Amino acid sequence: MLMIERVLGSRLEPAFHERIHRLEHSGGVDVVTVSTVDMPRRRLRLVSARGEDLAIALPRDQKLFDGAVLLLDEDRAIVVRAEVERWLSFQPRSIAEGVELGYHAGNLHWRIRFAGERLLVALEGPIEGYYARIDALPGVASIPRIVVTGEMAA
Amino acid sequence: MLERPQGQKSGRLASAARIGIGGPVGSGKTALIERLIPELQARDVDFAVVTNDLVTREDAERLRRSGLIDPERVSAVEAGACPHTVIREDPTLNMAAGDDLEVRFPGLELVIFESGGDNLASTFSLDLVDWWMFVIDVAGGDDIPRKKGPGVLKCDLLIVNKVDLAPHVGVDLPGMLEEAQRARGERPVVAINARSGEGVDTVADMICRAVLFRP
Ligand SMILES: Nc1nc2c(ncn2[C@@H]2O[C@H](COP(=O)(O)OP(=O)(O)OP(=O)(O)O)[C@@H](O)[C@H]2O)c(=O)[nH]1
Numbered sequence: 306m307l308m309i310e311r312v313l314g315s316r317l318e319p320a321f322h323e324r325i326h327r328l329e330h331s332g333g334v335d336v337v338t339v340s341t342v343d344m345p346r347r348r349l350r351l352v353s354a355r356g357e358d359l360a361i362a363l364p365r366d367q368k369l370f371d372g373a374v375l376l377l378d379e380d381r382a383i384v385v386r387a388e389v390e391r392w393l394s395f396q397p398r399s400i401a402e403g404v405e406l407g408y409h410a411g412n413l414h415w416r417i418r419f420a421g422e423r424l425l426v427a428l429e430g431p432i433e434g435y436y437a438r439i440d441a442l443p444g445v446a447s448i449p450r451i452v453v454t455g456e457m458a459a
Numbered sequence: 460m461l462e463r464p465q466g467q468k469s470g471r472l473a474s475a476a477r478i479g480i481g482g483p484v485g486s487g488k489t490a491l492i493e494r495l496i497p498e499l500q501a502r503d504v505d506f507a508v509v510t511n512d513l514v515t516r517e518d519a520e521r522l523r524r525s526g527l528i529d530p531e532r533v534s535a536v537e538a539g540a541c542p543h544t545v546i547r548e549d550p551t552l553n554m555a556a557g558d559d560l561e562v563r564f565p566g567l568e569l570v571i572f573e574s575g576g577d578n579l580a581s582t583f584s585l586d587l588v589d590w591w592m593f594v595i596d597v598a599g600g601d602d603i604p605r606k607k608g609p610g611v612l613k614c615d616l617l618i619v620n621k622v623d624l625a626p627h628v629g630v631d632l633p634g635m636l637e638e639a640q641r642a643r644g645e646r647p648v649v650a651i652n653a654r655s656g657e658g659v660d661t662v663a664d665m666i667c668r669a670v671l672f673r674p
């Protein structure tokens with residue numbers, strides 16, 4: 306178990322950028338993926354991509370973020386990667402469809418976002434769970450939908 | 460074995476871990492703390508408690524008088540009318556109470572926050588705590604997990620308390636636990652009796668593993 310007691314900085318900072326880039330070439334950069342649910346936590350246990358067991362305990366004035374450098378030495382760096390958020394993007398074809406979708410999305414307490422004429426539902430668990438709910442609602446199941454990731458959902 | 464990266468001071472952790480205990484009125488949050496105290500003491504955990512009461516300081520007084528813990532290690536926050544606001548929307552009062560305990564007790568490893576009794580929708584802000592549990596009780600009815608309240612779904616550990624009452628209130632306990640587990644997927648559910656202490660050792664072990672990084 307490796308104890309991490311502070312975030313050193315962002316991988317984009319000039320102080321780290323070059324060194325991490327060099328380590329990347331020598332295969333010395335390890336990544337730890339952090340889910341949306343875990344990102345606000347200051348204390349948690351995670352396993353990095355290379356299998357390092359990390360015990361993270363940050364001071365109260367620090368937080369994890371995408372690109373946070375947790376460890377940097379001569380031959381190794383450990384960097385946080387934010388798990389890409391996935392959204393179910395609905396494209397209603399009529400006002401009636403939009404109204405019905407909005408009604409059910411609210412009822413189901415889904416976390417949603419609007420993007421023009423689309424309604425995006427955050428996938429906070431297995432997608433099958435969402436499909437099970439949707440299939441029980443014919444008026445929603447017939448609305449065209451696709452899964453999009455963080456950047457595309459913007 | 461605990462290893463530290465080069466250049467980082469060894470010694471005590473960055474700050475004390477903070478955990479929350481939420482749940483409906485009377486579900487057994489304070490009773491659980493009373494049972495956790497000896498379990499944590501037996502595990503050599505240096506800890507303190509912050510209670511949130513509506514307008515009185517009854518829970519804090521109850522713990523101070525219990526003889527189980529140094530009364531100085533129990534702080535009270537008066538939550539006012541909406542107990543969830545001081546653990547979710549604006550937890551600054553509780554954060555200050557935690558900071559104060561850390562200053563007064565150097566070496567403190569854990570602060571436990573008991574939320575005032577609320578409804579099934581109350582959740583803790585992760586700005587306040589690192590990990591939190593939600594206590595429901597058997598007498599509240601076996602349909603509680605089915606209602607899928609945010610407290611039941613989002614907590615890190617769901618506790619079903621008062622298992623001794625199941626036969627008296629006509630609740631099918633295995634069914635209730637199964638339903639709770641189904642609602643939570645892979646996240647843990649533990650059944651306890653805060654009166655007798657049954658199951659509380661498991662809760663103490665889970666706290667130690669999750670936020671104190673004990674094996
Ligand atoms: N039979 C039985 N009674 C219990 C158990 N746990 C708690 N109680 C009783 O339930 C009542 C409420 O317990 P508390 O610990 O005060 O509950 P609480 O959740 O702290 O209540 P508030 O802080 O007022 O929301 C008390 O009378 C306890 O003795 C249990 O496991 N079994």
Ligand SMILES: [Mg+2]
Binds near residue numbers: 488489490518573
């Ligand atoms: Mg209480």
